[in-house]
Amino acid sequence: MEVKATMAGSVWKITVDKGEKVEEGQDVVILESMKMEIPIAAEQSGTIKEFKVQEGDFVNEGDVIAVLE
Amino acid sequence: MINKIVIANRGEIAARIIHTCKKLNIRTVSIYSEADQYAPHVEMADESYLIGPPRVQESYLNAEKIIEIAKDVKADAIHPGYGFLSENAEFAEQCEQAGLLFIGPRSDVIKKMGSKIEARRAMQAAGVPVVPGTDGAVATVEEAALYASQIGYPVMVKASAGGGGVGMQVVHSEAELKSAFTNNAKRAQSLFGDGSMFIEKKLEDTRHIEIQVLADHHGNVVHLFERECSIQRRNQKVIEEAPSPFISDATRKEMGKKAVQAAEALAYTNAGTIEFLVDKQENFYFLEMNTRIQVEHPITEEITGVDIVEKQLEIASGQSLKLAQQELSIQGHAIEARVYAEDPKTFFPSPGRIDVFQPPEGEYIRNEISVHSNYDVTPFYDPMIAKLIVHGSSRAEAIDRLKLALSQYKISGIKTNIPMLLAVVEHEQFQAGNTTTTFLERYYK
Incomplete structure (x- = not known):
């Protein structure tokens, strides 16, 4: 399972840790796009296996942010 | 007399300023970030200079670089547009010191109007009405009730140290005020370490x-x-x-x-x-x-x-x-x-x-x-x-x-x-x- 960026922007904050269990709908990262903070949530529950981004990185729409298992 | 102007901005306002400069035969200089290479304001200006990466801190907010460009191109003025450096008193001062006309008020006025408390004070002194409220904290709930009855309900009970709506409540009567005052003072004390409260008129349908x-x-x-x-x-x-x-x-x-x-x-x-x-x-x-x-x-x-x-x-x-x-x-x-x-x-x-x-x-x-x-x-x-x-x-x-x-x-x-x-x-x-x-x-x- 993957968490993907719903729009282009930069990664402002990663709100959970690697290895942490997250619930469906829980915010995983907060993107900054056009001067607005956009929370990106997990679509399913799972454990964070890996982050594909770091704070400050630029992502495009559809880019993978994190991998869940 | 202005002969050449640097526009320290982007987007429609930069283009808007260029329009008037063209009408007045003033030469225009645009700045742009790496993200704005193809933006209309870059093409419209007589000269354009790349200022840095997309992030505003490295481009449109980079005061030193902008002033350096303005000096290099021998401009006599900088128009800040809106947003970015337009209400930055320090930038206005840097322009003044560099011998560049800052298209706006003096830096000390920008600074004064940038502070909510100072601006409120200056307006009161000038005879301009401000939202009725206690200018500082009120000591007791009785004092708060007396003041509220003078300005009329509804009023806002606000924690001095509060922010983002915390420690703030709209009340419509003295009974509501008394419980809201005590509760919010306690909350503000435990959250911010400061329980001082003030009262402001709640304006409705504004x-x-x-x-x-x-x-x-x-x-x-x-x-x-x-x-x-x-x-x-x-x-x-x-x-x-x-x-x-x-x-x-x-x-x-x-x-x-x-x-x-x-x-x-x-x-x-x-x-x-x-x-x-x-x-x-x-x-x-x-x-x-x-x-x-x-x-x-x-x-x-x-x-x-x-x-x-x-x-x-x-x-x-x-x-x-x-x-x-x-x-x-x-x-x-x-x-x-x-x-x-x-x-x-x-x-x-x-x-x-x-x-x-x-x-x-x-x-x-x-x-x-x-x-x-x-x-x-x-x-x-x-x-x-x-x-x-x-x-x-x-x-x-x-x-x-x-x-x-x-x-x-x-x-x-x-x-x-x-x-x-x-x-x-x-x-x-x-x-x-x-x-x-x-x-x-x-x-x-």
């Missing part, structure tokens, strides 16, 4: 109405009437109009007079805007002063015939205002709609590639634009991509023209707020002039 002023270096001050900017989302203006559909001529006169009085008391120079909250009874209260050109300035230009940017340049170069208050009048009605790259329902940003960008054209239409067809709207800056301004002989005519113009606007590739703008303009409450700051929450869901 409108946001602002007065445009122009002031020169020779003591002349005029106002260019009001703009009503009550239609807002996330505290950002969406639709503005001039004149206000609400206030009476008597209130209009009084607000203009107070705004001029404020500018005189501050020894203000250049263009500025005094924002007021206006209640149902047409009482008006100072909100803040913007010491720069405003996004919505075109509606004032449309109803007065005054080119505000031209006046800014004249004032900065030491010329006298060639405008007298009694010669200024309101001609018809103008409305501005801000076009944002965002979802019309959720207001979430929608950056991406614009395939087709085709704004409506017409005698009564003015477009201020940041983009074009086959253009990438990047996520680095504000989502506003264009402004649509219409003018009519009456408000009803302006509304009809705006409806038609919005329905003819063609943008494909990204989402925009145009459906929302149309819904507002078509709403009977908007047409009836019932434009309060809660309009979108109340009528647009």
